[in-house]
Amino acid sequence: MVSPELLRRYPFFAMLNDEQLKAIAMVAQECTYAKGAIIVKENMPANKLMLLLDGDVDLIYSGGGEGAICNALVGSIAPGEILGVSSLIEPYTYICSARNTMAVKVVEIDGTAVRALMQVDKPLGYVLMCNVSAAVLERLKYTQVELAAARA
Amino acid sequence: MVSPELLRRYPFFAMLNDEQLKAIAMVAQECTYAKGAIIVKENMPANKLMLLLDGDVDLIYSGGGEGAICNALVGSIAPGEILGVSSLIEPYTYICSARNTMAVKVVEIDGTAVRALMQVDKPLGYVLMCNVSAAVLERLKYTQVELAAARA
Numbered sequence: 437m438v439s440p441e442l443l444r445r446y447p448f449f450a451m452l453n454d455e456q457l458k459a460i461a462m463v464a465q466e467c468t469y470a471k472g473a474i475i476v477k478e479n480m481p482a483n484k485l486m487l488l489l490d491g492d493v494d495l496i497y498s499g500g501g502e503g504a505i506c507n508a509l510v511g512s513i514a515p516g517e518i519l520g521v522s523s524l525i526e527p528y529t530y531i532c533s534a535r536n537t538m539a540v541k542v543v544e545i546d547g548t549a550v551r552a553l554m555q556v557d558k559p560l561g562y563v564l565m566c567n568v569s570a571a572v573l574e575r576l577k578y579t580q581v582e583l584a585a586a587r588a
Numbered sequence: 589m590v591s592p593e594l595l596r597r598y599p600f601f602a603m604l605n606d607e608q609l610k611a612i613a614m615v616a617q618e619c620t621y622a623k624g625a626i627i628v629k630e631n632m633p634a635n636k637l638m639l640l641l642d643g644d645v646d647l648i649y650s651g652g653g654e655g656a657i658c659n660a661l662v663g664s665i666a667p668g669e670i671l672g673v674s675s676l677i678e679p680y681t682y683i684c685s686a687r688n689t690m691a692v693k694v695v696e697i698d699g700t701a702v703r704a705l706m707q708v709d710k711p712l713g714y715v716l717m718c719n720v721s722a723a724v725l726e727r728l729k730y731t732q733v734e735l736a737a738a739r740a
Contacts, residue, residue, distance in 0.1 A: 497736040508736035525721045531729040558711040565717035569677045572724045577683040579731045584649040584660035586738035 438464045438543055446487060448518050448567050456553075456560045463549035468541050475519075475542070476534035482522035485547045488515050491540030496533045510582075511575060523547025524554075524568050590616045590695055598639060600670050600719050608705075608712045615701035620693050627671075627694070628686035634674035637699045640667050643692030648685045662734075663727060675699025676706075676720050 440457040443449040443464070449457060466489075469475050475486070478498055495511035510532055513519045522530050524547060554561030592609040595601040595616070601609060618641075621627050627638070630650055645665040651657025662684055665671045674682045676699060706713030 495732070497732050499736060499740075506740070508739045510732040510735050521721075522725065525725045526718070531725065532732055554714065558714045561714035562706065562710045562717060565714060565721055566678070569673075569717055569721045569724060572721060572728055573674065573677045573683065576724055576728045576731060579728060579735055580647075580649050580662040580684055581657075583662050583731055583735045583738060584651060584657045586735060587660050588651075588657045 437462050438466055442543065443487070446516055448487065448571070451563050451567075452560065456557065459553055459557075459560075460545060460550060463546040463553075464543050466541065467544045468539060469536050471536055471538050473536050474533055475536060475540070476530050476532075478530055478533045480530055482520060482525075482528045482530045483547045484520050485523045485545040485550060486519040487543040487545070488513050488517055488519055489541040489543060490515055491536060491538045493519060493534045493540060494537055496535050498533060511579060518568075518571055520547065521568050521572055524550060524564065525572070589614050590618055594695065595639070598668055600639065600723070603715050603719075604712065608709065611705055611709075611712075612697060612702060615698040615705075616695050618693065619696045620691060621688050623688055623690050625688050626685055627688060627692070628682050628684075630682055630685045632682055634672060634677075634680045634682045635699045636672050637675045637697040637702060638671040639695040639697070640665050640669055640671055641693040641695060642667055643688060643690045645671060645686045645688055645692060648687050650685060663731060670720075670723055672699065673720050673724055676702060676716065677724075 438461050440461040443457055443461055493513040494509055495513065496507050497510045498507055513534065519534055522528060554564060590613050592613040595609055595613055646661055647663035647665065649657065649660050649662045665686065671686055674680060706716060
């Protein structure tokens with residue numbers, strides 16, 4: 437478990453009430469990963485939602501080991517941002533890998549447990565899915581700009 | 589207004605109950621646009637959610653008229669998919685433009701009205717935001733693959 441107050445400091449969780457924050461804090465824990473670790477793996481079942489506390493993470497698309505694409509950089513995650521959004525979005529499969537460029541500290545949240553909480557508490561589900569959508573849209577916007585630049 | 593039965597045929601709306609479908613159908617209308625129209629404009633307030641019935645739409649990033657980027661193709665929308673997801677996601681601003689490659693038929697839904705409905709009916713908000721997230725994540729996945737290929 438982590439402190440609900442830790443979560444409350446971050447915009448992603450700031451809108452939740454005390455009870456909702458506590459329920460999520462109960463299924464969360466702080467973890468550290470060494471430089472170069474792969475903390476999320478493309479095409480694997482997405483069960484972990486992470487909040488990045490310290491460090492930077494690269495998003496990598498492997499290309500599945502076939503064709504010309506090999507571990508291309510397709511994005512990055514900064515402190516305060518969430519990682520592993522696929523753990524809350526069907527079909528619950530990570531779309532890319534995440535690799536630490538340095539040692540990182542994260543809050544690791546049991547995505548399966550959060551999905552169950554949202555099923556029971558729809559207002560919680562509504563707030564979290566609004567926040568997840570905003571995070572994914574922001575990432576899409578960044579990726580579209582990068583793609584436009586790569587094609588220019 | 590459109591028929592609630594028209595909406596029910598599409599996966600994005602299929603999970604809604606009769607009352608929810610009817611409320612959305614009340615703030616929707618069918619529209620057609622000629623080839624080459626710009627039906628969504630980058631950086632403009634996002635007030636329209638659209639369901640594409642017939643035709644294809646290109647997603648274009650203009651680059652704001654500065655630098656090397658100029659109307660780069662960054663995605664496309666196929667029949668049955670939704671367009672204008674930014675109308676349901678803060679900060680409610682379109683992230684790119686949408687241009688018809690042919691005449692298209694859409695259901696145009698008042699995004700502001702849908703946001704108000706979701707505020708009152710949180711279970712509706714939860715279902716719709718789950719579907720919106722899935723649509724945006726699918727688009728992010730496609731864009732990451734395109735970016736990886738462009739960088740290979």
